[in-house]
Amino acid sequence: MSNELFRTCPESGLQFHRPAERLMKAHAVVAVVILLLGGIAALLVTLTRWPAVHLLPADRFYQLLTGHGVNMLIFWMISFEIAILYFCSSTLLRCRLATPKIAWLGFALMLLGIIINNAAVANGDASVMMTSYVPMPANPNFYLGLILFAVGALIGCFIFLATLVVAKDEKTYEGSIPLVTFGALTACIIAVFTIASGAIVLVPTWLWSLGLVNNIDAAMYRVVWWALGHSSQQINVAAHVAVWYAIAAIVFGARPLSEKVSRVAFFLYIAFLQLASAHHLLVDPGLSAEWKIFNTSYAMYLAVLASMVHGLTVPGSIEVAQRAKGYTKGLFQWLRKAPWGNPIFSGMFISLVGFGFLGGISGVVMGTEQINIIIHNTIYVPGHFHATVVIGSTLAFMSLTYFLIPTLFRKQVAFPAIARLQPYFFGLGMSVFALAMMGAGTLGVERRHWDMAFTNAALGFDYPASAYTLMGIMGMAGVVSILGGAMYILVTVVSVFFGKPVESESSFGIATTTLKRAEPVVVPDGGHAAAGKWGFAAPGTFLLAIFFLLIFVLYYAVNWKYLASVWPMS
Amino acid sequence: MSAIQPPAEIVWWKQPLDKVEGTWISIALVWSLIMFFMMPFWHIYGKQNLSSEAYKTTPQAFLAKTEAMVQQYTVRTVNTEKGPIPVVKPPPGSDVYLAGRLWQWYPLLEFEKGQTYRLHISSLDWQHGFSLQPVNINTQILPGYEMVLTVTPDTDGEQTIICNEFCGIGHHLMLGKIYVTDGASMEVGQ
Ligand code: HEM
Ligand SMILES: [Cu+2]
Ligand SMILES: [Cu+2]
Numbered sequence: 001m002s003n004e005l006f007r008t009c010p011e012s013g014l015q016f017h018r019p020a021e022r023l024m025k026a027h028a029v030v031a032v033v034i035l036l037l038g039g040i041a042a043l044l045v046t047l048t049r050w051p052a053v054h055l056l057p058a059d060r061f062y063q064l065l066t067g068h069g070v071n072m073l074i075f076w077m078i079s080f081e082i083a084i085l086y087f088c089s090s091t092l093l094r095c096r097l098a099t100p101k102i103a104w105l106g107f108a109l110m111l112l113g114i115i116i117n118n119a120a121v122a123n124g125d126a127s128v129m130m131t132s133y134v135p136m137p138a139n140p141n142f143y144l145g146l147i148l149f150a151v152g153a154l155i156g157c158f159i160f161l162a163t164l165v166v167a168k169d170e171k172t173y174e175g176s177i178p179l180v181t182f183g184a185l186t187a188c189i190i191a192v193f194t195i196a197s198g199a200i201v202l203v204p205t206w207l208w209s210l211g212l213v214n215n216i217d218a219a220m221y222r223v224v225w226w227a228l229g230h231s232s233q234q235i236n237v238a239a240h241v242a243v244w245y246a247i248a249a250i251v252f253g254a255r256p257l258s259e260k261v262s263r264v265a266f267f268l269y270i271a272f273l274q275l276a277s278a279h280h281l282l283v284d285p286g287l288s289a290e291w292k293i294f295n296t297s298y299a300m301y302l303a304v305l306a307s308m309v310h311g312l313t314v315p316g317s318i319e320v321a322q323r324a325k326g327y328t329k330g331l332f333q334w335l336r337k338a339p340w341g342n343p344i345f346s347g348m349f350i351s352l353v354g355f356g357f358l359g360g361i362s363g364v365v366m367g368t369e370q371i372n373i374i375i376h377n378t379i380y381v382p383g384h385f386h387a388t389v390v391i392g393s394t395l396a397f398m399s400l401t402y403f404l405i406p407t408l409f410r411k412q413v414a415f416p417a418i419a420r421l422q423p424y425f426f427g428l429g430m431s432v433f434a435l436a437m438m439g440a441g442t443l444g445v446e447r448r449h450w451d452m453a454f455t456n457a458a459l460g461f462d463y464p465a466s467a468y469t470l471m472g473i474m475g476m477a478g479v480v481s482i483l484g485g486a487m488y489i490l491v492t493v494v495s496v497f498f499g500k501p502v503e504s505e506s507s508f509g510i511a512t513t514t515l516k517r518a519e520p521v522v523v524p525d526g527g528h529a530a531a532g533k534w535g536f537a538a539p540g541t542f543l544l545a546i547f548f549l550l551i552f553v554l555y556y557a558v559n560w561k562y563l564a565s566v567w568p569m570s
Numbered sequence: 571m572s573a574i575q576p577p578a579e580i581v582w583w584k585q586p587l588d589k590v591e592g593t594w595i596s597i598a599l600v601w602s603l604i605m606f607f608m609m610p611f612w613h614i615y616g617k618q619n620l621s622s623e624a625y626k627t628t629p630q631a632f633l634a635k636t637e638a639m640v641q642q643y644t645v646r647t648v649n650t651e652k653g654p655i656p657v658v659k660p661p662p663g664s665d666v667y668l669a670g671r672l673w674q675w676y677p678l679l680e681f682e683k684g685q686t687y688r689l690h691i692s693s694l695d696w697q698h699g700f701s702l703q704p705v706n707i708n709t710q711i712l713p714g715y716e717m718v719l720t721v722t723p724d725t726d727g728e729q730t731i732i733c734n735e736f737c738g739i740g741h742h743l744m745l746g747k748i749y750v751t752d753g754a755s756m757e758v759g760q
Contacts, residue, residue, distance in 0.1 A: 058739060058742065059739055062736065062739065062741075092574050092575075127739075128736075129736050133696070133697045133735070133736075134697075135695075135696055135713065136696045136697070136737065136738065173576050174576055174580075175576045175577060175580045175582075176576055176577055176580075176582065177576065178573060178574050178575050178576050178577075179573040179574075179577070180573050180574045181574075217714065218697055218712040218713055218714055218715070219712055219714070219715055222710075222712075245573040245574075246573060246574050248572075248573060249572035249573040249574045249575075250574070253572050254572060254573065255572050255573060255578075256573050257588045257590070257591055258582075258585050258586070258587055258588055258591060259577045259579075259582035259583070259585060260582060260583050260585060260587070261587060261591050261595070262573075281710075282620075283620055283708060283709040283710050284709075284710045284712070285624035285709075285710070285711075285712060285715040285716070285717035286622060286624030286715055286717070287622060288622045289613060289619070289620075289622055293606075293609045293610060296609075297602075297605070297606050297609070301602035301603075301605055301606055302602070304602060304605075305595075305598050305599060305602050308594070308598040309591075309594070309595060309598065312590070312591065312594045313591065316588075316590060316591070317573070364605065368605070368608070368609060369609045369612075369620075370609065370612050370616065370618055370619055370620070372708075373618060373620060373707055373708060373709070374706045374707070374708065375708070376699070376708040376709065376710065376734075377699045377701065377708055377710070377734040377735055378701070378708065378734065443704075444701065444703040444704055444706050444732075446699075446701060446732055446733075446734040447734065448734075448735075448736040448741070449734070449741065449742050450741070450742040451742040454742065454743070454745060456743060457742070457743040457744075457745050458650035458651060458652040458653075458655070458674070458743070458745070459648075459650060459655075459730070459745040459746070459747060460730075460745070461703060461730040461732060461745060463703075464704075532590070535589050536588075536589055536590040536593075537588045537589070537590050538588075538590050539590070541590070542590050542593070542594065545594055546597075549597065549598075549601065552601070553601070556605065560608070560612075563616075563618050564616065564617070564618065566618055566705050566706055566707055567618075567705055567707060567721050567722060567723050567724055567725070568617035568618060568721070568722045568724060569617075569618055569619065569620065569621075569707070569719055569720060569721045569722070570617075570619050570621050570720050
């Protein structure tokens with residue numbers, strides 16, 4: 001093991017396999033470049049939906065909205081996730097990456113796919129939105145790019161799985177794989193399912209766009225497309241929850257409250273993922289109520305339950321670690337004394353709270369069979385998923401980057417003052433942005449819509465003034481969050497390409513990692529709970545969870561009440 | 571051992587739950603079940619449920635049915651910059667046809683408050699979204715499928731149908747109307 005193929009990070013103690021390291025860097029760099037592209041599109045799209053600005057003409061708006069959706073949701077997320085998969089297998093298991101050459105083939109296919117797809121969108125004849133609902137046609141290269149990217153990502157997934165096998169064979173670790181790797185495994189299994197669905201739907205659609213297939217049924221397309229579209233969100237969730245656990249370990253040396261609970265919760269994601277596409281189809285013609293109810297709830301909300309469990313155990317493990325360090329006063333000293341100036345932690349914590357309170361609650365509410373009637377395809381929907389995939393996944397990945405810059409890239413974090421503020425701009429801006437969208441959607445403002453004033457339409461409609469106000473707030477908050485995104489890209493690009501090399505831990509630029517020094521939290525006599533209150537190991541977290549539940553119940557009830565006020569129908 | 575290292579106990583599955591975890595899981599499970607049972611409950615006791623009644627159709631067949639209804643029940647036309655559009659007032663209880671096409675909802679409809687209609691909706695070309703505002707009812711409209719909504723308008727006045735599924739460059743121009751009259755003879759809209 002001690003050949004030059006490996007290097008050990010002197011500060012964190014992590015061991016990197018050099019070929020794996022190069023791959024991680026390549027994937028992360030591509031991801032950040034895509035984030036930049038998607039971010040520029042986000043700015044222009046946001047400035048168009050801000051009614052007082054209404055920047056772009058309609059055709060440009062729809063074109064850039066397509067580019068924003070595909071680049072962000074598919075290319076940025078999955079490119080970064082492949083880097084995470086390699087990190088969680090090769091690095092965390094101290095194992096060589098299986099077949100790096102084939103991994104580079106996967107990388108090349110992903111990159112090629114990104115370029116082909118973006119070229120098609122730039123060409124102007126593929127403004128069909130990321131969903132590319134048939135029978136609206138797009139330039140065939142739009143689908144081809146997605147297919148190549150998916151094949152590349154699939155290769156990445158198999159490399160990850162193969163690496164787990166190698167690690168087991170070569171006995172690079174003892175016992176079971178770490179929880180974080182288990183989370184990555186969850187993401188990977190879901191990804192394989194997702195990509196298979198993607199192939200089933202996109203290959204025929206590509207052939208259809210070439211004139212080789214006659215007809216694709218619109219309803220069928222939606223069922224299979226959402227098996228891709230929703231499950232890929234499940235990949236994101238599994239990946240960012242794994243990142244939360246990883247950051248809790250990196251910053252606090254936290255250990256899971258119990259391995260069993262956290263692992264079962266990950267397992268629930270796998271068990272119920274195939275049901276997920278239903279909540280996108282709740283108001284589609286012809287699907288039975290029984291099918292919708294069972295599937296939209298992922299079988300009685302067991303996957304939602306899993307997220308609620310992670311939502312408790314991640315901060316709970318932090319609380320236990322902090323209490324063990326002596327921050328035991330009251331219910332919340334552990335939280336007050338957390339390193340709020342360290343972007344690795346602050347970003348992760350904002351991600352957790354924003355994902356739960358904004359993304360989680362809104363998602364369950366709008367995924368309720370009947371309540372979907374008052375929300376489907378309004379701008380409430382992008383409000384919801386910017387809270388999940390932007391505050392949740394994207395911000396979690398950003399936080400992890402601040403750890404990877406010194407350890408993986410061996411560069412000091414540039415502009416530490418900017419890095420410290422970045423999660424607040426991005427996370428809080430995004431929170432207001434998402435809330436304003438949800439508000440406007442409740443007033444019936446539509447998503448993917450160029451002109452809420454309907455200026456040149458044959459017939460007209462006036463939204464209430466409050467809808468315009470909310471869309472204005474959305475615009476302003478959107479600009480703030482884009483500023484946060486720009487700060488991230490500035491810090492990352494300057495650090496990685498022009499940064500000073502890391503010499504010692506004190507030169508990380510931001511808070512140092514405690515990874516190597518962190519003593520695993522010792523369980524006091526009488527179990528974790530001895531350090532807490534009421535026999536609870538994490539009483540503060542428990543109180544926060546109860547607060548969360550109260551808001552959840554209240555908001556859920558309000559939406560039923562709203563639904564009851566619309567026209568009776570059956 | 572932290573979450574990025576293998577579990578300390580080899581048999582980690584025997585490690586007992588923390589009380590805080592067990593308590594939260596129980597509470598969250600109960601809440602999940604409540605949310606689950608709320609949906610069938612609403613099918614029985616609630617008034618807003620989307621029917622699953624739908625038929626396979628074709629654009630030609632659906633347009634023919636729509637045109638037949640327009641022939642029979644047009645009561646007036648609304649003149650717009652882009653030409654006149656018929657307003658159809660079908661008898662209460664009847665089957666009503668509404669076609670989405672690039673980029674209009676055809677025809678305009680007039681309903682009576684408190685009466686029930688079987689509203690058939692389909693698309694003649696691409697996917698569209700039926701979003702009735704301000705009452706706020708939203709459904710997905712697909713070509714080849716005819717969805718039947720049995721609705722009972724309980725507010726009067728003018729409702730606008732906005733397309734809320736992206737359907738190309740004229741998507742934001744695609745509007746329609748349902749005028750709801752309070753009593754048989756009142757004229758609204760125009
Ligand atoms: C930097 C902050 C961001 C801002 C201000 C922003 C803004 C917007 C806006 C205004 C829309 C259009 C909503 C509509 O008219 O339907 C939109 C759509 C979307 N955004 Fe973002 N966005 C941001 C970041 C992201 C990120 C990081 C992701 C994914 C990881 C993302 C994924 C999407 C998706 C999937 C859509 C929907 C596209 C569609 O309807 O096809 N956004 N965004
Ligand atoms: Cu339309
Ligand atoms: Cu449309």
